[in-house]
Amino acid sequence: MASYKAPLREIHFVLDDVLNVGSLAQMPAFAEVTPELIGGLVDEAAKLIENQIAPLNAPGDAQGCKFDNGEVKVPDGFADAYKLYWQSGWVGLCNDTEFGGQGLPYTLSKVVDELLCSANVAFALYPGLTVGCFEAILANGSDEQKKTYLPKLGTGEWTGTMCMTEPQAGSDLAAVKTKATPNGDGSYSLEGGKIFITSGQHTMAENIIHFVLARLPDSPPGVKGLSTFVVPKFLVNADGSIGARNPVNCVAIEHKMGIHGSCTTSLQFDNAKGWMVGAPNTGIQNMFVMMNLARILVGMQGLGLCELATQNAIAYAKDRKQGKAFNGGATIIDHPDVRRMLLTMKATVEGARVLAYETGMYVDISHHHPDPAVREEAQDWVELNTPLVKAFCTDSAVDLGSLAVQVYGGHGFIREHGVEQIMRDAKILCLYEGTNGIQAMDLVRRKLMLHGGRVPKRFFAKVRAESTADTPVGFIAKPLREALEDLEKTAAWLQESFKSNPDDAGFGAVDFLRAFSLVYLGFNWLRMAKAATNHADAGFRESKLNTAQFFASRMLPQVHALCANVRTPASALMQLSAEVF
Ligand SMILES: Cc1cc2nc3c(=O)[nH]c(=O)nc-3n(C[C@H](O)[C@H](O)[C@H](O)COP(=O)(O)OP(=O)(O)OC[C@H]3O[C@@H](n4cnc5c(N)ncnc54)[C@H](O)[C@@H]3O)c2cc1C
Known part of the structure; x- marks a missing residue:
């Protein structure tokens, strides 16, 4: 069975040292939301989720849901756990206080979503869609509808x-x-x-x-x-x-x-x-209120599974003895190829966490900042980041689930170890809430063009500004600048070619979304490396800087190959008739 321990040190590092979650308290809506309050709530959620919900993950998978005479029976333990979860206030965490919610930042609810989805992604869907339904009625419902449905949806009782x-x-x-x-x-x-x-x-x-x-x-x-x-x-x-x-x-x-x-x-x-x-x-507009938030939620499901896959693979690799490595070690973590897999997993999940939480903060700012110009800019970021969070985190969940099985060897293929469940659970995330192909088209057709290209330009300018100073993190700043240049060139190519041959954009969209996401992760690793440079814990510092090094030298360069793919016109491929395929 896969085990789960909430990665609290990682989460606190991202919230406090990289993203400065305390800045949310500058907005009147969250004046009392200190980093200590957020940290304390994350720790509380972790306890409940690790102890009450994670243990239902493997049995729930084995038992499944049963349909009998018009009624559906969920797996044993789910009903009690759901009751405990909503009654403890976790469903209504960021919902409006007028309707039973606690009015806390959306960012915090995304952190809790990550924990819940690592522990039991199937269970997480029950509260997840409830919050989406609440938001949709809140945004467009009549006063009567709000009064009738929201108080009980807002807490999760319905x-x-x-x-x-x-x-x-x-x-x-x-x-x-x-x-x-x-x-x-x-x-x-x-x-x-x-x-x-x-x-x-x-x-x-x-x-x-x-x-x-x-x-x-x-x-x-x-x-x-x-x-x-x-x-x-x-x-x-x-x-x-x-x-x-x-x-x-x-x-x-x-x-x-x-x-x-x-x-x-x-x-x-x-x-x-x-x-x-x-x-x-x-x-369609009303549904999009729900769908946009649901897309971010599905990204959190992906992030949760990435974390679960990574922590189980690392624990197994430290324990499993097999063969003698070149360095003399006897556990599989000493083999360079296993290390490659583990570092790919670590670099992906830790980088994706910054993307996902930062998107949560932009949602909070876009709703609550007193200055309309700041709200508008934050909304631009939410628009841009939503397809990245949805598609990158969920594609990564499939990739990392597969890598976890690979790290376990044949044992990974056997049910009792639980990592094959991660692979099976992950695939749906790439399909619902708009397939990842549709997310990529959203990025290329809508987000690149939105407000005359203002949205991606903001991203390019921000990454450029952050990556100009070379020391002490030049090892990542330089390849990031190079990748950014290629990405910008490719975005411009897509913006032009879309007008004359939209098939080119359609063909390159998925590669472009991955290239964009890798540059975003490069930006995240740059910020993490800076924040870790003076970290008091030497082991943590070393781990962060080495993973940043791995990302810079092994993952960031993939951007160039992906961009070259995107810029290859597709017209000839589209001419092939379906009959001869
Ligand atoms: C477990 C599960 C839970 C679900 N939960 C819900 C739910 O709660 N509510 C709900 O309403 N739905 C739900 N869905 C449905 C889900 O959202 C759809 O399956 C999804 O939107 C894809 O639609 P489809 O399956 O018909 O695939 P299709 O639309 O037939 O797509 C097939 C393939 O064609 C591609 N494609 C289609 N159109 C285009 C295009 N224009 N451009 C490029 N590529 C394209 C797709 O990317 C995909 O690769 C769920 C599905 C599953 C399996």
């Missing part, structure tokens, strides 16, 4: 879903068919089928609130004709008590490659009663 996908409508939501017909009393009757709906049916909470994408009878075709509706599993009486069962039923659950403890349901809406959230035909 759970939430996001209902978009249908058999013919996956990445392309324009094809959504579920119909919403007005009843004449302000409510709507929803009819249609949704597939792959996470947490769509269970009995861990007394109510489930579905946030549904559907089409009005007279709406225009395509995405412009979609609206959003809130559809509760149980109708809610005027006094807030639970009313009649609404006809939204689970007709099946999926049998999946991983995340077995999370129920993935097919839901049938048989004239289920719902209420429109926001204006007619603004469904």
